[in-house]
Amino acid sequence: xHRRELLKMIAATTGTxxxxxxxxxxxxxxxxxxxxxxxADDVELLDAVAEAILPRTDTPGASDAKVAEFMQVxxxxxxxxxxxxxxxxxxxxxxxxxxxxxxxAFPQLEDAERSELIxxxxxxxxxxxxxxxxxxxxxxxxxxVHYFTMIKQLTLxxxxxxxxxxxxALRYVAVPGSYDGCAPYEEGEPAWAT
Amino acid sequence: MADNHYDAIVVGSGISGGWAAKELTEKGLKVLxxxxxxxxxxxxxxxxxxxxxxxxxxxxxxxxRMKDEYPVLSRDYPLNESTQGMWVNEQESPYVEEKxxxxxxxxxxxxxxxxxxxxxxxxSDLDFEANQREGVAIDWPIRYADLAPWYDYVEGFxxxxxxxxxxxxxxxxxxxxxxxxxxxxxxxxxxxxxxFDGERRLINSRVANITQPKPExxxxxxxxxxxxxxxxxxxxxxxTQSATLPAAVATGNLTLRPHSIVxxxxxxxxxxxxxxxxxxxxxxxETYEYTANVIFLNASxxxxxxxxxxxxxxxxxGGLGSSSGELGHNVMDHHFRAGASGDVDGYxxxxxxxxxxxxxxxxxxxxxxxxxxxxxxxxxxxGSASREGWDRDIAELNHGADFKRALSQPGSWTIGMxxxxxxxxxxxxxxxxxxxxxxxxxLPVLAMSVDLRDNERAMRKDMMQDAVEMFEAAGIQNVKxxxxxxxxxxxxxxxxxxxxxxxxxxxxxxxxxxxxxxxxVFVTDGACMTSSSCVNPSLTYMALTARAADFAVNExxxxxx
Numbered sequence: 003x004h005r006r007e008l009l010k011m012i013a014a015t016t017g018t019x020x021x022x023x024x025x026x027x028x029x030x031x032x033x034x035x036x037x038x039x040x041x042a043d044d045v046e047l048l049d050a051v052a053e054a055i056l057p058r059t060d061t062p063g064a065s066d067a068k069v070a071e072f073m074q075v076x077x078x079x080x081x082x083x084x085x086x087x088x089x090x091x092x093x094x095x096x097x098x099x100x101x102x103x104x105x106x107a108f109p110q111l112e113d114a115e116r117s118e119l120i121x122x123x124x125x126x127x128x129x130x131x132x133x134x135x136x137x138x139x140x141x142x143x144x145x146x147v148h149y150f151t152m153i154k155q156l157t158l159x160x161x162x163x164x165x166x167x168x169x170x171a172l173r174y175v176a177v178p179g180s181y182d183g184c185a186p187y188e189e190g191e192p193a194w195a196t
Numbered sequence: 197m198a199d200n201h202y203d204a205i206v207v208g209s210g211i212s213g214g215w216a217a218k219e220l221t222e223k224g225l226k227v228l229x230x231x232x233x234x235x236x237x238x239x240x241x242x243x244x245x246x247x248x249x250x251x252x253x254x255x256x257x258x259x260x261r262m263k264d265e266y267p268v269l270s271r272d273y274p275l276n277e278s279t280q281g282m283w284v285n286e287q288e289s290p291y292v293e294e295k296x297x298x299x300x301x302x303x304x305x306x307x308x309x310x311x312x313x314x315x316x317x318x319x320s321d322l323d324f325e326a327n328q329r330e331g332v333a334i335d336w337p338i339r340y341a342d343l344a345p346w347y348d349y350v351e352g353f354x355x356x357x358x359x360x361x362x363x364x365x366x367x368x369x370x371x372x373x374x375x376x377x378x379x380x381x382x383x384x385x386x387x388x389x390x391x392f393d394g395e396r397r398l399i400n401s402r403v404a405n406i407t408q409p410k411p412e413x414x415x416x417x418x419x420x421x422x423x424x425x426x427x428x429x430x431x432x433x434x435x436t437q438s439a440t441l442p443a444a445v446a447t448g449n450l451t452l453r454p455h456s457i458v459x460x461x462x463x464x465x466x467x468x469x470x471x472x473x474x475x476x477x478x479x480x481x482e483t484y485e486y487t488a489n490v491i492f493l494n495a496s497x498x499x500x501x502x503x504x505x506x507x508x509x510x511x512x513x514g515g516l517g518s519s520s521g522e523l524g525h526n527v528m529d530h531h532f533r534a535g536a537s538g539d540v541d542g543y544x545x546x547x548x549x550x551x552x553x554x555x556x557x558x559x560x561x562x563x564x565x566x567x568x569x570x571x572x573x574x575x576x577x578x579g580s581a582s583r584e585g586w587d588r589d590i591a592e593l594n595h596g597a598d599f600k601r602a603l604s605q606p607g608s609w610t611i612g613m614x615x616x617x618x619x620x621x622x623x624x625x626x627x628x629x630x631x632x633x634x635x636x637x638x639l640p641v642l643a644m645s646v647d648l649r650d651n652e653r654a655m656r657k658d659m660m661q662d663a664v665e666m667f668e669a670a671g672i673q674n675v676k677x678x679x680x681x682x683x684x685x686x687x688x689x690x691x692x693x694x695x696x697x698x699x700x701x702x703x704x705x706x707x708x709x710x711x712x713x714x715x716x717v718f719v720t721d722g723a724c725m726t727s728s729s730c731v732n733p734s735l736t737y738m739a740l741t742a743r744a745a746d747f748a749v750n751e752x753x754x755x756x757x
Contacts, residue, residue: 054596055599057597178420178550181548184382
């Protein structure tokens, strides 16, 4: 898939172009080099959050696709330091909310509680984006992009481009060998991975 | 014959250089093909051709480090993990932007023939006659009839898929069967044809992807992986590696020398002929001289001009070919990313199989047949229809099993297209040598001073409005005009700077691509273009190169070079 198309399409699901893939920021990047940005605890929490967004069903889920490990690499290498700071506020805030609202950590929440929390975060993130200028937020302006937008983007992107996501949740044929532009489709059949 | 003498030297191994090498060697000349970058061997060196999305640590998204190292490339899609190493090292080879200019270069054997977009359209006399008719710049010294047989010739060899449409603005060629439209595109094509009385047409894109095998070239037909830009292990698209280089090698007449930066054409002012070239070995920094009777410059539009600017400066301070005052001037590109998109109702029982390396094309229809818009020339569209994927919005769902299930199925159909517009040749849109700035090898670099003008800006309005109008006429829903970031060069169709013309006072090259001041030097890449048309240029470079090579060999035989 052309990245140009990818950026455009991720915009639909999460309301903004893929953060970290933003070519418009190319003139002002100041990435960090070196060690891990996300701790092992962060990765564990994000694994659970991602699994709540895309759970294992009759097909593999975000955890099977090791989406949180992908986030660790992507946030470390593809985000600017400002974007990293925004993303890192996520695990901190989610831990606080869990303790305040439920008195337990995210992995210990009931399914309904997790769902309630994700629902609330998703709503907050969307409200914030709707208030920004046509979905082209300035990441350097504090409060313009919700960390949950970033988590959700990387969950979807990381899952559907993973091997299990692309080949088991979606369909993929490495060498199609032919093209049919008018093939029959029955509802329920998975989409092509790319 | 001395070790350093050849019948002909070809500088650059991209689309036009590969053709020059093939034609000259097949006509019996001993040819030295010089390439400034490393070698990339067909199939063996296509390191990512068999990788999948999940094999890339960042899933093909560039890292911050890559953006730092490739500040120019990072302005657009070419900066990604899968094609890393196939674009010029920007730290080693800088240039100066007096005004923003996006210069996306491929410094390796095959050049950008490995990464090109493969759309292949003929020019028509509407294009060749435009400058003269409108009093813009200077007249082309050739017409469609001069090039038509050469289009036939290069299409047959390269392998262009497409449909014969009988359109004056976009002449038919020697086509392999087309890559099909999908069912939505077919219906939209019919509705547009009806709504505009056949004056606007949506047709299959014409691309250099073969739809039938070419066993004589050891090329297999397209396998619909849509991974062309990684290098095709099936040889299914035209590149130097898949097509022209093997043909040249097969003659036994070719010597390929990578890592060879040509620093100047050597010029004998008494004979008014070039005698050879000076080469700087990019690895050892040693300098060599090679001599030849004929020299083809195919180093890419701007780099062919860079070589001329550095040549024969004792005779002309501005370099070989500068006597007209036009060397380095009249830079053009195709301006794009203005168009429209929308939603398609229905067809939910239809999908597709395979990944096309193509889509649809809408040939130019503006300022044709006497129409006069508030701008000159015109534009064509490239686009496609497809079903939405996992990255779409799902109403009322935002997480959980139902969300995942919904995103795992295809969404509704959408359609989009972007115009590719002709850019006029303006004398003061130019490149020049910046002697204050040098590259890794201590060589002066190019500086760019290129702007879009009123004509292009006015055209972009039509590129959006006409797209909206056609989609709405075809029953597309929620049609939106779209305009994306575009800076000169971003079309990766840079042209001009050593234009062809009727006389030495106003042009750098004659009707056979010979430098007026050195008739044994031919320039047949994009530098030679006198205007830009709105169609993708590479097919025309192929035809011009084959034509010039034929002429050069005949002139050699006659003793005229």
